[in-house]
Amino acid sequence: MDIQGYCAPGFEALYDAFATNFRDHGDVGASFCAVQQGEIIASLWAGTTDRAGERAFEEDTLANVFSSSKGILALIALQQVAAGKLDLDLPVAHYWPEFAAAGKGAITGRQLLCHRSGVIAFRSKVPDDLIYDWAAALEQVAITEPWWEPGTQQGYSPFLYGWTLGGLIEKASGESLMSLYRSGVAEPLDLDGGFGALGHRSSSIADVGPLKKPLPELRDNAIGRSIKEDRQGPVATAFTNPVTLMMGTNGEQWRGALIPAANGHFSARDLASVYGDLAGDAPNLLPPDVLREATREQSRGQDAILQTDVAFGCGFLKSSSARDLYFGSDAGFGHPGAGGSIGFADPEAELGFGYVTSRMGQSLFMDQRAVGLLECLYRLM
Numbered sequence: 001m002d003i004q005g006y007c008a009p010g011f012e013a014l015y016d017a018f019a020t021n022f023r024d025h026g027d028v029g030a031s032f033c034a035v036q037q038g039e040i041i042a043s044l045w046a047g048t049t050d051r052a053g054e055r056a057f058e059e060d061t062l063a064n065v066f067s068s069s070k071g072i073l074a075l076i077a078l079q080q081v082a083a084g085k086l087d088l089d090l091p092v093a094h095y096w097p098e099f100a101a102a103g104k105g106a107i108t109g110r111q112l113l114c115h116r117s118g119v120i121a122f123r124s125k126v127p128d129d130l131i132y133d134w135a136a137a138l139e140q141v142a143i144t145e146p147w148w149e150p151g152t153q154q155g156y157s158p159f160l161y162g163w164t165l166g167g168l169i170e171k172a173s174g175e176s177l178m179s180l181y182r183s184g185v186a187e188p189l190d191l192d193g194g195f196g197a198l199g200h201r202s203s204s205i206a207d208v209g210p211l212k213k214p215l216p217e218l219r220d221n222a223i224g225r226s227i228k229e230d231r232q233g234p235v236a237t238a239f240t241n242p243v244t245l246m247m248g249t250n251g252e253q254w255r256g257a258l259i260p261a262a263n264g265h266f267s268a269r270d271l272a273s274v275y276g277d278l279a280g281d282a283p284n285l286l287p288p289d290v291l292r293e294a295t296r297e298q299s300r301g302q303d304a305i306l307q308t309d310v311a312f313g314c315g316f317l318k319s320s321s322a323r324d325l326y327f328g329s330d331a332g333f334g335h336p337g338a339g340g341s342i343g344f345a346d347p348e349a350e351l352g353f354g355y356v357t358s359r360m361g362q363s364l365f366m367d368q369r370a371v372g373l374l375e376c377l378y379r380l381m
Contacts, residue, residue: 005044016374029057031268035276039180062265068337069264094304102145114298118146155304162261197255224308263356279345
């Protein structure tokens with residue numbers, strides 16, 4: 001495998017760690033980037049973007065990072081807090097009156113961000129094409145009943161998180177989510193991608209697909225088991241209502257839509273740049289006081305959807321001792337995505353980390369590919 005890119009002196013072992021993902025772990029197209037104290041210490045890419053293997057994967061190639069999108073969405077919400085437009089402890093309905101329907105009148109923005117709202121899935125069957133219509137999705141989520149009393153337990157929202165939080169952001173700011181992303185995140189950092197796959201700086205898009213050979217699991221896949229055990233329960237419904245949430249990821253509709261919890265298309269350089277900024281002493285994207293509050297633990301427990309013990313700040317997963325959720329130090333925070341992508345910040349090392357891939361594994365959080373790169377990087381630091 002011909003590995004492209006750059007490693008700073010002393011970090012050359014990352015070339016082999018990255019090549020190992022292609023040689024031993026099934027990668028076909030991927031990129032990796034690490035930014036420390038504002039400087040790129042590694043940016044590597046290799047492989048191809050299409051199933052025919054004809055288009056080269058480049059540094060700016062965008063791959064669907066699925067739930068890694070949530071960290072970027074949370075950042076935009078926090079920027080509205082910093083601007084004085086959004087108070088996380090006011091009810092969402094203060095900004096979005098229609099959201100008060102079906103017992104949601106007391107849900108706060110903070111509860112949305114740390115997955116304690118109970119709004120984790122549509123309660124009734126919705127049309128397959130609903131997810132491609134931003135306005136219709138907001139209307140539907142506004143009338144959706146929570147699955148349990150808001151605030152009483154932690155339950156990760158795989159897809160509705162994007163419409164609940166995205167709708168709140170737009171109502172509170174008076175601006176479109178895409179406009180806020182461009183002005184507040186993409187333009188300051190000169191990012192390659194964004195929500196959806198179209199209209200960004202880069203036009204190189206990788207087709208995603210499953211790994212041909214599953215990787216060894218770093219933990220039990222409790223989600224898959226829960227879905228099989230109860231096809232009508234909250235876990236299964238959160239991931240499969242409608243079925244297009246799991247089936248349309250290479251299609252034109254998916255790539256052209258705004259599904260901000262799941263259809264962010266970013267390069268590894270994008271994720272490392274965002275989290276590298278947030279890891280620094282003087283971040284450009286957020287005031288330090290807002291960032292400190294956002295990365296403080298807001299909720300911890302056995303998650304009703306993820307089926308494991310995790311901790312959340314405001315929109316970010318907190319680092320834990322588990323290998324697949326260890327973000328460099330105890331102070332780390334970030335967000336993994338289905339299939340293997342990851343972006344995280346380690347404030348202790350002032351480091352931002354990004355890895356994206358076109359070949360999806362089955363692990364719940366990071367898998368062996370990102371973990372191998374992370375462990376190699378920290379051995380060299």
